[in-house]
Amino acid sequence: MKISTKVLMGLFVICSQFIAAQVTQDKVNIEKKDTTEVENMSRYNYFPNLQAYYDNKTNLYIFKVNGIWVHNSLIPPNYKGYGLRNGFHVVIDNYSGDEPYSLLSIHKLKYPANYSTKRKRKVVVATE
Template sequence: MKKLLYTLTGLLLMISYNSNAQSSETIDIATQIANDDSILAMGTRYYFYPNLDAYYDSKENVYIFESNTAKGQILKAKEVPSGYRGYSLYNGIRVAITDYDGDDPFSKISEHRRMYPKKYASKRQPPKTSKVETNIALN
């Protein structure tokens, strides 16, 4: 019985050690990907957030958006404005813009608004259900 207990304990320790090693490698790979500039080499400089009408410039690490107070004024900031604070940038909708690499993405804002409307999702959305009214005659 003691041999079985020692064997199971040893096996459990090897499995737990192996799982920790795998998770630390995953973190190292994720860190390398985050610090790698090869994303820029693939042609994705701008990301468009349709629900915010804002861009993210991955080359300069700034958000580009239109001012709420002065229409037509384009602002660049390291953080999103306070009015957008409740929006989740990581879970929200983000579209990679690959057709433009200039310095003024807002020149294409009307085209991007048309292509990616608010609540745009690249994943398939479930069909909307509608209530159908039926008139049943009771005798």
């Protein structure tokens, strides 16, 4: 091989190593940012009119069916029209356990349901 071909091959190998290292660094930074955002975000949203919750960590709704708390990605048809983007909900930022419904009696007192026919998108941040 000519010397110029060897030099070009060497440069190619060196450049590819730098690119691989940068891709790895970017991946680490993205993963770190995603984890931080999840940790800083409130885990639960409470829907007073439904007496139900939404878990931001698992992306599941938590509601009662026949007296049993159920975790599901969809809310039942009788809850039609409710969701994080189009219903009144309270951001519960002071609880990160796995059973927010254990505080339901407190949440019902602090954030009573409003069964008005006019739906307003309103978000309240819970502080205790």
